[in-house]
Amino acid sequence: MMEARDRAAPLAHFKEGTMTGKWIPALVLIAALAIPVVSWAHEGHSEKVMGTVSSVDGNRVMVKTTAGKMAMVMLDAKTKITRGKTVLKAADVKVGDRVVVQGPLEKDMLMATSVQLGTAPSTRAARPEATHSR
Numbered sequence: 220m221m222e223a224r225d226r227a228a229p230l231a232h233f234k235e236g237t238m239t240g241k242w243i244p245a246l247v248l249i250a251a252l253a254i255p256v257v258s259w260a261h262e263g264h265s266e267k268v269m270g271t272v273s274s275v276d277g278n279r280v281m282v283k284t285t286a287g288k289m290a291m292v293m294l295d296a297k298t299k300i301t302r303g304k305t306v307l308k309a310a311d312v313k314v315g316d317r318v319v320v321q322g323p324l325e326k327d328m329l330m331a332t333s334v335q336l337g338t339a340p341s342t343r344a345a346r347p348e349a350t351h352s353r
Contacts, residue, residue: 265332266324268292272316280312280331282320291328292320302336312336 270284280292294300300307312318317337322330 264323265321266329268318268320268329270318272312272314272318275312275314278309280318280320280334282318290320292322292331292334293328294331294334298322298331298334300334300336303338307336 268282268284268290270282270290272280273283273289274281278294280294282290282292284290294309294312298309300309300312302311312334319335320329320331320333322332324330
């Protein structure tokens, strides 16, 4: 069986207390950054989701967030939907629309109180294709 001094020999190059002093603050920082922001959200408090509409099914809208995650957004009669200053209806929300949604988080769903649609993309004149004569 190994004696205590033999087991401690590989660690002899570390100064006593050095590991604790340097690594604990770093581990605390890593742990703090590793906790998802969603876990800090309290049910019922207003949250914000930004992203692109990936599907619309009645009053349920799936949004791919700017972080690449999917968020379920529920619309109701009280949801204020706008594009710029224009007030729209739920039926105006389409796949591909850029959105900013605000509302309380309830059971992994964002109950939208407001949905801001991105402004319509500018329409560019199509470039004339180059023609080659032979």
